[in-house]
Amino acid sequence: MPAQYPWLEPYRQKLAEVMARNHLPHALLVTGQPGMGKSAFSGMLAQLLLCEDREDSAVPCGRCKGCVQFRAGSHPDYFVVAPEEESQVIKVDQVRELGEKLALSSYHAGFKVAVINPAEAMNINAANSLLKTLEEPSDNTVLVLICTRPARLPATVRSRCQQLRIAAPDPAMAQAWLATQLDGQDPERYLQLANGAPLEALRLAESQVIDSRRKQFLALVSVLEGKADPLAVAADWGRDERLQPVHWLRDWLMDMIRIRATGQNGAVHSVDLAEGLAKLASRLDGRILFRQLDNINRMLRSNDGSLNRQLMVEDILLAWAAQQ
Numbered sequence: 001m002p003a004q005y006p007w008l009e010p011y012r013q014k015l016a017e018v019m020a021r022n023h024l025p026h027a028l029l030v031t032g033q034p035g036m037g038k039s040a041f042s043g044m045l046a047q048l049l050l051c052e053d054r055e056d057s058a059v060p061c062g063r064c065k066g067c068v069q070f071r072a073g074s075h076p077d078y079f080v081v082a083p084e085e086e087s088q089v090i091k092v093d094q095v096r097e098l099g100e101k102l103a104l105s106s107y108h109a110g111f112k113v114a115v116i117n118p119a120e121a122m123n124i125n126a127a128n129s130l131l132k133t134l135e136e137p138s139d140n141t142v143l144v145l146i147c148t149r150p151a152r153l154p155a156t157v158r159s160r161c162q163q164l165r166i167a168a169p170d171p172a173m174a175q176a177w178l179a180t181q182l183d184g185q186d187p188e189r190y191l192q193l194a195n196g197a198p199l200e201a202l203r204l205a206e207s208q209v210i211d212s213r214r215k216q217f218l219a220l221v222s223v224l225e226g227k228a229d230p231l232a233v234a235a236d237w238g239r240d241e242r243l244q245p246v247h248w249l250r251d252w253l254m255d256m257i258r259i260r261a262t263g264q265n266g267a268v269h270s271v272d273l274a275e276g277l278a279k280l281a282s283r284l285d286g287r288i289l290f291r292q293l294d295n296i297n298r299m300l301r302s303n304d305g306s307l308n309r310q311l312m313v314e315d316i317l318l319a320w321a322a323q324q
């Protein structure tokens with residue numbers, strides 16, 4: 001996981017040194033703003049501790065029973081405490097239960113690891129209950145508290161944990177990483193919006209993509225209903241150098257063909273738009289759908305210049321407008 005998130009690498013190395021010297025604390029408070037990879041880092045630490053075959057104590061092997069069980073989410077010595085469904089808080093019973101489990105000996109005769117995420121979700125009773133566990137830690141137990149706002153934790157809890165703050169990475173590194181995830185979008189802008197937190201920047205960029213995809217779909221519906229000018233929409237779609245709207249349109253055509261073939265919308269890939277797609281599919285001639293799909297595939301395969309592509313997008317949308 002650290003290789004996946006390069007800015008976490010220095011923290012992993014530091015941790016490896018601490019482990020090599022056998023100085024690992026019983027409780028670690030991992031802090032940092034949202035989108036820094038605190039959960040990923042804690043998960044990596046947990047897997048490292050539970051790995052039964054780590055060669056240099058810095059990287060989990062990925063193959064041993066401990067690693068396999070950890071990745072399957074079924075390691076008997078790994079515990080995650082988070083707010084239960086529809087609740088915002090971690091309750092005292094959850095923390096008490098964790099304390100009981102940690103007091104037992106481990107199944108694999110190695111470490112027991114517990115992650116509390118987010119630690120600031122513990123209500124005051126839960127935090128008090130955790131204090132007992134922190135004051136009398138059992139052997140080979142590591143407790144990881146993940147926290148965005150450590151000031152919200154009682155000072156008594158904070159003072160019993162070693163703090164590790166994950167800071168915003170070097171902007172050049174964050175930008176380079178984000179660029180590999182974004183497929184042509186502007187990584188610098190999203191990093192600014194996210195205060196330099198790479199995973200938050202990625203989340204923002206992805207939600208923007210979802211927004212613009214929905215907008216394209218509504219534009220298509222408007223064209224079909226005669227409420228939007230197909231040429232104006234085509235000009236808008238044509239501005240996207242990577243022809244993203246046309247790729248989406250292809251997905252939607254395939255979904256509509258699926259709906260018509262099966263008579264139900266459970267088979268669609270664009271689950272969020274299933275209802276709208278079903279409505280469109282019921283109004284369109286199946287032959288048009290196939291013909292358009294053919295045209296789009298041909299267009300995406302060709303290396304035509306942007307003017308030709310623009311004309312093809314216009315053709316497609318004019319054909320839709322003619323369907324009303």
Ligand SMILES: [Zn+2]
Pocket residue numbers: 050051052053054060061062063064065066067068
């Ligand atoms: Zn392993």
